[in-house]
Amino acid sequence: MELREFQLTAVKELFEAMEKSAQEIILKSPTGSGKTIILTYFMQQYMLSYPNTVFIWLTPGKGSLEEQSKAKMDRYIHMSQTKLLPDVMTSGFDENDSCFINWEKLNKKGNNALKESERTNFIEHINRALKNGLRFVIVVDESHQNNTVKADEIIQYFHTKKIIRCSATPRGIAGAEIIDIPEEEVIVAGLIKKMLVINENFEQIIQTENQINYLLERACAKHREIRSALLQNDIQVNPLIIIQLPNNSDLLQNTVEQWFEKKGWTYENGQLAVWLSNQHENLEKIEELDSPASAIIIKQAVATGWDCPRAQILVKLRDNMDETFEIQTIGRIRRMAEAKHYGIELLDSCYLYTFDEKFTEGVKLSMGKGALDASTLFLKKDYVNISLTSEHRTMVTDHRDPQKALLAIAKYFEHTIKTGTNRTENTLLLRTAGFVISDDIYRHTYSGETATINKAAVSDMNKIAVTEKLNTHTHGREYHQKIGKLGMEIGMGYSYMNTIIRRLFEKNSNYNRKILNLDLKQVYSFVINNTERLRHIIREAMAMEIAQMQLQFDANQVSKNIFKIPQTCLFTYDKLSKGQIEMKKNVYSGYLSSAEPRSSGERIFEKFCEQVSSIEWIYKNGDKGSEYLSIVYNDNSGKQRNFFPDYIICVQGEIWIIETKGGFDRKGNSQDIDIFSPKKFEVLKNYLERYNLKGGFVRYDNKSNELCICTEKYSDNVDSSEWQLLSNVIL
Template sequence: MSIPADFQLKAIADLMDAMKGDKREIILKSCTGSGKTIILTFFMDEYLKCFDKTVFIWLTPGKGDLEVQSKRKMDKYIHGAQTKTLVDIMTTGFEANDVCFINWETLNKKSNNALKDGERTNFLEHIEKAFNDDLSFKIIVDESHEGDTIKGKEIIEYFQTDKIIRASATPKNYTDATWIIVPEAEVIAAELIKKVLIINEGVKQGDEVVDQIDYLLTKALEKQRKLYSSFASHGANVNPLIVVQLPNKNDVLLDGVERWFASKEITYENGLLAVRLAERHENTAGIEEPTAKPVAIIIKQAIATGWDCPRAHILVKLRDHMSETFEIQTIGRIRRMPEGKHYDEPLLDSCYLYTMDEKFTESVKMSLGKGALEAANLHLKESLKSVKLVCEQVSGIAFSRDQRQILQTIYAYFKKHYNIDTRTIENKKRLEANDFLISNYVRQYVTEENKIIAAGDRSSYKDLKMTYIQAPINTTIHGREYHHIVGEISLRVGLKYEDLNAIFRRLFVRTAGKKPNINQILLLENRELYAFVLNNRELLKNAVRNAASELGDQLHLEFNALSDKTTKKDFWLPRECLFTYDATEKSQRVLLKSVYEGYLSSAAPRSSSEKKFEKYCESAASVQWVYKNGDKGAEYLSIVYEDAYGKARVFFPDYVVCVNGEIWIIETKGGFDKYGNSEDIDKFSPRKFAVLKAYIDKYNLKGGFVREDKKSDELCICMEEYSDDVSSASWSLLRDIIS
């Protein structure tokens, strides 16, 4: 069974939260290749564990078999999943815990028999019987940008649902809805999609293009051959695919493309060329396989929903004189990684667009933002090829989590933030003073508009006038809800439900016949724990999540403490880099201090602190050279650290700098605003600083964290002891340290 990535686990938890909210519509926006099916199938499985009188209806668009593909994936991911198609429903009806995959077209077309009276109970009667059996329906609309039609709305209303989840990479602008947005950067970090889209690499401004077909396809085929060779050198058996997109209703361009490929001995007859048009499919069977024979496929403007080909790597967008609507779905077809991983090779971890269509290019940039950039291959300066450091990576050895360490970490968090100690009676008072509700009842709040809010969510509505109602603990109803909340919290921090459940009991529940243990916070009865967790769900969720990033007095942050979880190797400055930049920036100055020839001031993506730091280094006389490190990949410099729960992680310091002949390692972070408030959103900054300090001490280097102080408009550096207070002695002006 596949294990969801961290960002997918967060999305699952967010969906669980949204199901408790008051909005009927829930929008899941997640880019193509992010594993929406994994997110939704694991979410449904988790939800059905808590609410067993539920039936999910999964609606898919298109004339293909997307509903069959989705069903197969859930059967693969969730062992024992109770999945059905429309045929199964017509045979057995709806049952508790069903997940039913239905194609819109099946219910829309005039010839379907599902909604007609006949010998079998018809579809609407099956729904009515489900209502009589006290079943409730929840709706998932896959690729929702295609399913929002009048007929589609009619079908949804058959099920009288209170929740509709609409999933799409490009959802419509629903205003009265709960939005769950999966950050594209996290999908890239999970290595599911390519790091960046390179636009018109090698296309020089001012080039005279007489024949766009010959000009663009030549560059695309050259790139395809380089990719093929690079895959082979990495031991990957992948045949990268060129996707040639033509405007709709332009047979002249189609004929020209076919003739150009034929001149290169790439034809339908020898299996190297494929075509996928509404009225014509050739050589498309099995084209998604990594080693499939076709090197190019011709498509029209609209691509069939559900057509996924992870080996697609290059898009050639040809144009005519007509204006066409930009389709982000098209770009999504070349963004998946063919083997679900990065290769730590910029050539392979990027995808490529070649086009003379300026409007299309601008639409791509607007849609992808920093994910769509111009690029150039830069080479390391000869004099710096001997620079060597030590790179740390997490070893492949699996380590079990120490439940006692996790328990002590959460206890330490409560001790630090709520001042609890061994006196459990006093702890009750202190927690109540910090907005915890400790009661024998499960409380709900009612607003003036008669809206009911769970006690654990009341902080989100603190400005509303509310009264409350409360109910005695019901072990069946509230036990199920307790399981749901503990499962949701554990999902967010990567713990097992069983571990967190046991930890909550150690922290908060009295053990009959025994004295309180050393980490005891409260002395609740077993059933009272349900009320405590239900009434304080948000506070507990934040405590468990934030505790993972705490330093803690008892934790091992010495450099050698991670030796069992760390592998080391020599690190050399990469000989070549795929440099991405924003060609629309006003300044395109070459930064001479960079280790790469031709490195521009418009380098992108870059944070404000990074851009300011690069600019400072360029003007600082003591700085001899600057290397901008990558943010993920085995070819970049990384350092291993642990979170407070014992999970090994890596971070990639932003810069390696040579100052007066000494090597410095620099990490830039969000700055301090004009009032001195921290703008750093990384909760793990103190832990990263501690391990960076240990690293530079061990290897006799220098370095620290650099942040911008917006009050003084200066860059500041912290080198010895980390502090989130810019006015403390921990922070010095960068210009006083690196002049």
């Protein structure tokens, strides 16, 4: 099982949270982010590092969620040791068990899943496990539904020191350690749709005899458009429309059914499905990508755990009263059918049609710039013939090359710490850089007095080093855990990272760039004592511009095609923004100053272009997809990446390509968080030279209130001569 980078990051943060004092850990995981994959992978890795552990995965009562979760772990994790409640009742708990339990079957009133005698037996199994030295870690799935007194009673049986609560909408717990998976990273990974489009191309004033018919017509027209594009691209997916009815709306249901019957979508021919508490039709294969069901009728609540990745359009109907917005509802249409983007805005977006103003407000409040108003813009005829060469990666794998990663890390040590071939000198250099090189394991604690417990008070205390002799048995698991963490930093498995560490530091390796000559025990100590420094170095080594590291691909590793500005674009904007000025220099008619999502730097740059007379036109490039201008590069481990520069502009007849980055604050400190900026700059410069174009990186300097451009040599120092005023360069 290969995890995406953001998933590996979440696993790493779970490990870190387990080492902290807080009992409660909250994993805020957006719908579609692969929560079960993240947790089951973490559980497996944790049990490899920490003996005598048993995981208890608690689920709420609806939808047989515990069986679904167990089945996923069995599928994802080879040789996983999973159990359901009946298995526990038969054999109790064993080391490395992952037990999936529906907590309502234990104590729900009127539920006969466990009789009183069996419930007593269940508690006896727990007590026996505790007596045998096992320790329980609790995972509370869908925690927004499990945060009850009865659920808490179940948790208390296990006497656990760690509880991991996970949900797309978790409820806050004071003092909890929060792990928040950014929705943007899930989108970049291609697992969920890039944008939720609300009421696309609706007029400012709508006159209609029947609101229901109007919304259904729009939804079905969008269904036809999406279906046609999928077939043209040989993608065998039938997009699903979800029609959500308010509760107590039988009459409304009849109206919807009759409308679809006139269209030819019926329960009898399988094109219409329904999932209500008292009615189920055509649900058996509805989750299959090519299911004939094109629409499903549901009520306000959808069963917990129901996933239908092909769902793409939501029609939210109302019946006199507005209803409370539920983020889970929108989550049903956000997954990508095949867990990847297609590079086509139409297919990589999901669509909401509703006249429910309160619901719409709830969507925008919850999703922010992920849910925007939208309209289709058309390219002005003067720009249809503009063409450039676009490059796209041909390697479909995201795997890193261990050999290149090894070389990059070795070169990073040579570049930053100045290591060489003399291992004795290297030892001194590493110690000077703060590395601990010892046969023993070093821990640290503090000594002193304080009236308050905070970081400032602790920093004033005496720092005490505590040493212990290395024991390969007891510290072996810790070494495994640390190596796993280091690998997670760059998306590399344990075995590869272990090999890299051994090549660099173990005396028995034959690597010509070896840094130290440590025996195996000393390698264990070195890794355990210096994990944080190694993590930083390994991460930075993948992005740093180092001499002789490969920048460009061979011809057969890059796919080149002619880029032309797309004839249409799905323009998303903030309808409530006070600024709704049309940007006349934009290549699209109707492009507004309220365009979203935009960074502050992008917004300032667009206004600059609108005001400067030498700039003739401007195009905002997309950030993913084959229809946008892309440049291929690889990181220092050989992983291919596509770089999509932000803007293409024309200055007095010449094409410029511009990438905007985080600016500089009033003290000159960089606000750019992209560690790949230096590498991207070199790649862009190389591209501009090859195709005889101009361009560079643009950043906003808060001290001078000016946009600055870097065109020759990248620097992170705004006071450097490499940064010039954009107005001086462009004019």
